[in-house]
Amino acid sequence: MQITKVNCPENKIGIKCPYIQTPEMIVVHNTAGSSSAMAEVSYMLGNNNYVSFHYAVDNERAVQGIDENRCAWHAGNYPINLKSIGVEICYSMTGGEIFEQSERNAAILIASILKRYGWGIDRVRYHKEFANTSCPHRTLEKGWNRFLNMIREQLGQASINIPQEQKSATSTNKQVRVTASQGLNARSGAGINYAKVGAYAYNTVLTITEVCGDWGKTTNNNWICLTYTSETNNNTSSGNYKLGRYRVNTSAGLNVRTGAGTNYARKKTYSNGTIFDTYQIIGNWARTPSGWVCLDYAKLLYAY
Numbered sequence: 024m025q026i027t028k029v030n031c032p033e034n035k036i037g038i039k040c041p042y043i044q045t046p047e048m049i050v051v052h053n054t055a056g057s058s059s060a061m062a063e064v065s066y067m068l069g070n071n072n073y074v075s076f077h078y079a080v081d082n083e084r085a086v087q088g089i090d091e092n093r094c095a096w097h098a099g100n101y102p103i104n105l106k107s108i109g110v111e112i113c114y115s116m117t118g119g120e121i122f123e124q125s126e127r128n129a130a131i132l133i134a135s136i137l138k139r140y141g142w143g144i145d146r147v148r149y150h151k152e153f154a155n156t157s158c159p160h161r162t163l164e165k166g167w168n169r170f171l172n173m174i175r176e177q178l179g180q181a182s183i184n185i186p187q188e189q190k191s192a193t194s195t196n197k198q199v200r201v202t203a204s205q206g207l208n209a210r211s212g213a214g215i216n217y218a219k220v221g222a223y224a225y226n227t228v229l230t231i232t233e234v235c236g237d238w239g240k241t242t243n244n245n246w247i248c249l250t251y252t253s254e255t256n257n258n259t260s261s262g263n264y265k266l267g268r269y270r271v272n273t274s275a276g277l278n279v280r281t282g283a284g285t286n287y288a289r290k291k292t293y294s295n296g297t298i299f300d301t302y303q304i305i306g307n308w309a310r311t312p313s314g315w316v317c318l319d320y321a322k323l324l325y326a327y
């Protein structure tokens with residue numbers, strides 16, 4: 024996998040990485056965004072916030088913005104910031120195949136760092152261990168030991184058994200419409216590691232009978248990634264979400280978009296703690312006074 028190095032500008036070193044460090048561990052993050060690794064690093068090095076990290080990894084490559092022998096401000100914990108390498112996994116707000124491929128590339132990068140320092144897998148830690156945060160939210164939701172197994176695989180080590188972490192499928196009966204303009208792959212199981220068995224065109228309406236994580240099983244017993252679909256019922260409530268007043272519940276803030284999906288342009292961001300009203304719900308998206316938001320990252324204060 025390609026690693027692209029971007030140099031921290033001289034005049035930003037005092038903000039982004041003022042101290043020399045001897046790293047002792049890797050701290051894994053999710054960006055809680057939907058931008059590429061280069062966009063994340065460019066944004067990080069371009070602003071004057073005391074927020075920084077060493078690597079961002081997306082579905083195509085890793086981009087390094089800070090040298091490993093300098094500290095960075097990513098762990099929300101001062102002593103840890105002075106002895107760790109921060110790795111951000113991109114597209115955690117997008118989810119689906121692009122996030123899974125970003126995680127796979129992060130596992131490749133992390134395995135190469137472990138080898139270089141002669142470290143064991145115990146040196147791989149995650150943000151939430153050191154600060155009051157849900158980061159790395161999607162990696163934890165999908166299973167931390169599952170992610171460690173991806174790194175073990177890169178190291179040529181045996182996986183450890185994690186039956187208790189495996190998500191069981193829950194049955195459902197709902198209709199979804201394919202929103203990916205290029206169509207959506209159908210696979211033999213719930214994940215991109217399963218064989219492609221077909222594809223559904225844009226706008227195809229499918230009935231989903233089981234859900235497992237981000238994946239749904241069709242009546243043909245194929246699995247599709249539900250990130251690239253929207254539920255077809257256009258009602259005032261859908262799934263678990265009801266119309267009501269909500270509060271943003273993610274430290275990274277919540278993107279407000281022009282439509283109900285991550286494929287729509289971002290208009291603004293509600294910062295963490297922002298309270299907003301909802302007018303319409305489609306799937307896990309809600310229309311708010313400023314645009315559409317994903318309710319997975321908000322807390323219902325009360326239903327109307």
Ligand SMILES: [Zn+2]
Pocket residue numbers: 051052053097150156158159
């Ligand atoms: Zn983090």
